[in-house]
Amino acid sequence: MYRIVKKESLNPTVTLMEVEAPLIAKKAEPGQFIILRVDSNGERIPLTIADFNRATGTVTIIYQIVGATTQALDHLKEGENIQDFAGPLGRPTETEDFKKVAVVGGGVGCAIAYPVAKKLYEQGCEVHSITGFRNKELVILEEEFKKVSNKLVLMTDDGSYGTKGLVTDALKTLIESGEKYDAVITIGPLIMMKFVCALTKEYQIKTLASMNPIMIDGTGMCGGCRLSVGGKTKFACVDGPDFDGHEIDFDEALTRSSIYKPFERRAHEEVCHLYEMEVK
Amino acid sequence: MVINMDVLKRIPVKEQDPKVRARNFEEVCLGYDKEEAMEEASRCLKCKNAKCITGCPVSIDIPGFIKAVEAGDIEEAYQVISKYSALPAVCGRVCPQETQCEQRCIRAIKGESVSIGKLERFVADWARVNDVKPEAAKEKKSQKVAVIGSGPAGLTCAGDLAKMGYDVTIFEALHEPGGVLVYGIPEFRLPKDTVVKSEIENVKALGVKIETNVVIGKSTTIDELMEEEGFEAVFVGSGAGLPKFMGIPGENANGVFSANEYLTRSNLMKAFDENYDTPIAAGQKVAVVGGGNVAMDAARTALRLGAQVYIVYRRSEEELPARVEEVHHAKEEGVILKLLTNPTEILVDDNGWVKGMKCIEMELGEADASGRRRPVEKPDSEFELEVDTVIMSLGTSPNPLISSTTTGLDINKYRCIIANEENGQTTKEGVFAGGDAVTGAATVILAMGAGKAAAKGIDEYLQNK
Ligand SMILES: Cc1cc2nc3c(=O)[nH]c(=O)nc-3n(C[C@H](O)[C@H](O)[C@H](O)COP(=O)(O)OP(=O)(O)OC[C@H]3O[C@@H](n4cnc5c(N)ncnc54)[C@H](O)[C@@H]3O)c2cc1C
Numbered sequence: 051m052y053r054i055v056k057k058e059s060l061n062p063t064v065t066l067m068e069v070e071a072p073l074i075a076k077k078a079e080p081g082q083f084i085i086l087r088v089d090s091n092g093e094r095i096p097l098t099i100a101d102f103n104r105a106t107g108t109v110t111i112i113y114q115i116v117g118a119t120t121q122a123l124d125h126l127k128e129g130e131n132i133q134d135f136a137g138p139l140g141r142p143t144e145t146e147d148f149k150k151v152a153v154v155g156g157g158v159g160c161a162i163a164y165p166v167a168k169k170l171y172e173q174g175c176e177v178h179s180i181t182g183f184r185n186k187e188l189v190i191l192e193e194e195f196k197k198v199s200n201k202l203v204l205m206t207d208d209g210s211y212g213t214k215g216l217v218t219d220a221l222k223t224l225i226e227s228g229e230k231y232d233a234v235i236t237i238g239p240l241i242m243m244k245f246v247c248a249l250t251k252e253y254q255i256k257t258l259a260s261m262n263p264i265m266i267d268g269t270g271m272c273g274g275c276r277l278s279v280g281g282k283t284k285f286a287c288v289d290g291p292d293f294d295g296h297e298i299d300f301d302e303a304l305t306r307s308s309i310y311k312p313f314e315r316r317a318h319e320e321v322c323h324l325y326e327m328e329v330k
Numbered sequence: 331m332v333i334n335m336d337v338l339k340r341i342p343v344k345e346q347d348p349k350v351r352a353r354n355f356e357e358v359c360l361g362y363d364k365e366e367a368m369e370e371a372s373r374c375l376k377c378k379n380a381k382c383i384t385g386c387p388v389s390i391d392i393p394g395f396i397k398a399v400e401a402g403d404i405e406e407a408y409q410v411i412s413k414y415s416a417l418p419a420v421c422g423r424v425c426p427q428e429t430q431c432e433q434r435c436i437r438a439i440k441g442e443s444v445s446i447g448k449l450e451r452f453v454a455d456w457a458r459v460n461d462v463k464p465e466a467a468k469e470k471k472s473q474k475v476a477v478i479g480s481g482p483a484g485l486t487c488a489g490d491l492a493k494m495g496y497d498v499t500i501f502e503a504l505h506e507p508g509g510v511l512v513y514g515i516p517e518f519r520l521p522k523d524t525v526v527k528s529e530i531e532n533v534k535a536l537g538v539k540i541e542t543n544v545v546i547g548k549s550t551t552i553d554e555l556m557e558e559e560g561f562e563a564v565f566v567g568s569g570a571g572l573p574k575f576m577g578i579p580g581e582n583a584n585g586v587f588s589a590n591e592y593l594t595r596s597n598l599m600k601a602f603d604e605n606y607d608t609p610i611a612a613g614q615k616v617a618v619v620g621g622g623n624v625a626m627d628a629a630r631t632a633l634r635l636g637a638q639v640y641i642v643y644r645r646s647e648e649e650l651p652a653r654v655e656e657v658h659h660a661k662e663e664g665v666i667l668k669l670l671t672n673p674t675e676i677l678v679d680d681n682g683w684v685k686g687m688k689c690i691e692m693e694l695g696e697a698d699a700s701g702r703r704r705p706v707e708k709p710d711s712e713f714e715l716e717v718d719t720v721i722m723s724l725g726t727s728p729n730p731l732i733s734s735t736t737t738g739l740d741i742n743k744y745r746c747i748i749a750n751e752e753n754g755q756t757t758k759e760g761v762f763a764g765g766d767a768v769t770g771a772a773t774v775i776l777a778m779g780a781g782k783a784a785a786k787g788i789d790e791y792l793q794n795k
Pocket residue numbers: 083093095096097098099112113114115116117118119120121158161162261262263264265291307308310311314315317318
């Protein structure tokens with residue numbers, strides 16, 4: 051059992067949790083993830099390690115409430131326990147040789163992008179962060195990003211905060227204005243990453259995309275997390291989650307991410323209903 | 331009392347009716363009762379030079395335990411078996427007995443062999459129901475041994491070392507111990523909550539600690555276990571690894587699964603049970619590609635989830651690597667065998683879902699290196715099989731998580747860990763290995779045999795250290 055030592059709502063659908071997991075905190079590197087199970091009948095879901103504290107032995111996760119499991123997780127309070135919490139899984143994001151990097155995050159993907167930006171910044175790399183949200187209400191981690199970026203451009207789809215437009219608009223503007231990046235690291239919805247990668251391909255800038263396919267074990271046993279990279283089948287949980295953005299078959303990944311849609315909608319409804327009854 | 335008129339024939343064992351069981355996840359085979367077991371035990375000749383033992387990878391004293399069954403002393407029978415095997419209720423169910431102990435049985439020369447597996451199962455089930463436990467070590471040793479993976483190899487190695495008195499901890503990546511026994515082999519062949527759990531409890535009762543959610547190579551490494559955590563020896567029983575795919579077009583379409591994913595969803599995550607959250611896209615018309623035990627299990631699981639199921643296999647029935655009993659059960663339940671058939675492409679609809687599978691007919695040519703006749707394509711015999719789900723069951727290739735994070739641990743060209751067959755010793759001092767991680771996908775009892783050999787190897791190593 052893994053105790054929740056802190057819980058904080060970042061926006062109406064995104065929550066931060068700090069969880070006691072000393073073994074994971076000791077090993078974690080930016081770009082890695084954990085797999086958790088809320089209770090003994092629950093699903094295994096992957097969440098990125100948004101931050102870690104080796105001294106206190108805690109790991110931070112930031113999750114968006116999208117379906118049954120993230121809802122059940124959000125139902126837990128400070129001091130309560132998560133049944134299973136395994137990691138750190140996946141390979142850390144490659145951050146070694148870069149001098150200047152653009153980190154492009156979308157929505158809750160910013161939670162995954164943040165520790166990467168932080169590590170790059172701490173290594174002395176020049177970091178330009180671009181974060182995008184649908185509207186002002188959904189903005190997360192603004193202060194945190196400011197602290198680890200030489201430049202931060204915050205975008206909203208509707209212009210209710212920051213600059214109006216998409217992250218690709220901001221990235222294009224920066225590149226066109228003469229910024230030379232060793233790499234672009236992008237994390238967010240598949241469709242956003244697809245367009246970021248299409249853009250950087252035009253300018254031939256090395257791009258890493260952090261993929262989040264459906265996973266079960268996360269240890270390289272089931273093959274559920276597979277995707278096509280450069281025409282080869284790769285397993286995101288052991289070979290990734292970061293891949294060369296110009297080699298990823300995003301269209302296939304988009305189709306695959308919808309496999310369980312019909313099931314998830316049902317699970318969501320059932321859980322909502324249950325919670326409603328509890329409230330009553 | 332059942333009267334067996336013909337000693338050449340075994341006492342038949344009760345099974346669920348095929349029509350009924352094809353729609354439920356209850357166990358297929360119902361096992362003997364005590365009278366039937368005693369009657370069957372009386373068929374054993376208690377040979378002095380018992381050939382059956384030579385066929386058992388863990389050398390169970392078969393006449394020894396059967397003698398006790400015949401006398402009605404089931405507790406004694408259990409203690410005899412427990413000396414050799416930590417998982418008798420599992421082996422009695424899933425061991426390929428017909429090609430091991432039972433094949434060498436003297437009785438088999440003229441009639442049917444003694445039903446050794448079913449007797450073993452009866453004894454183990456009786457012990458569970460009557461709460462009889464194996465005997466723990468009397469003297470404890472202070473040396474610590476780490477075991478990686480809680481499949482049959484790891485559980486056996488850990489159990490044997492604990493009986494010798496060592497301080498043993500198993501590290502398991504998943505949230506539940508058991509390896510393939512919990513995530514691979516389905517409920518209807520191997521009940522999880524009763525059989526598997528209680529045998530794992532027995533291993534724990536010997537003093538073995540099990541830490542779940544620890545992924546060696548990620549959460550910690552073998553080098554750290556040995557240098558920082560004080561483990562003096564390590565056994566690696568991490569299993570067979572990543573599923574293989576064919577590399578044909580359409581393989582990443584929605585509706586194509588590896589058998590591991592399909593079975594894990596159903597077994598470990600219990601997707602077939604509506605009280606659990608994990609979904610499974612069961613399919614209406616399912617093709618399972620492959621012919622091993624894993625393929626049979628995937629096919630019979632899909633059938634139970636309501637699908638019409640084909641097994642697509644490129645050789646003929648004779649070459650099917652699955653156990654005869656499993657093929658027989660699958661056919662009885664209504665799985666359709668499409669033999670001498672090989673897929674060439676998976677057809678995908680506009681939404682990215684499987685809509686069919688292009689196949690080609692095969693015929694058997696010359697024998698290949700494995701001694702089996704090699705299948706070759708029949709010209710112009712392509713046809714389409716209408717299916718909405720494809721399950722690939724083509725074997726696995728080892729996961730590099732452990733070998734790539736351990737200094738001095740060598741692997742062979744198939745990426746399996748290199749280990750001495752006799753004692754499990756790897757190329758790294760103090761590190762031993764066995765089971766599917768060494769041999770590639772094999773069987774429960776071979777994994778147990780390897781775990782046992784390694785326990786002896788570790789004991790010798792630590793005694794001389
Ligand atoms: C390596 C990795 C790291 C991740 N890190 C984070 C993170 O830090 N924060 C976070 O909020 N989410 C993260 N995710 C996504 C997260 O795992 C899913 O949101 C979660 O599994 C949804 O579970 P659920 O039961 O609540 O929703 P479900 O009921 O399973 O799904 C609800 C909706 O979410 C979509 N969905 C389901 N699984 C995924 C997935 N794996 N990726 C994207 N969409 C999905 C479904 O299509 C559906 O529309 C990560 C995924 C991976 C693979």
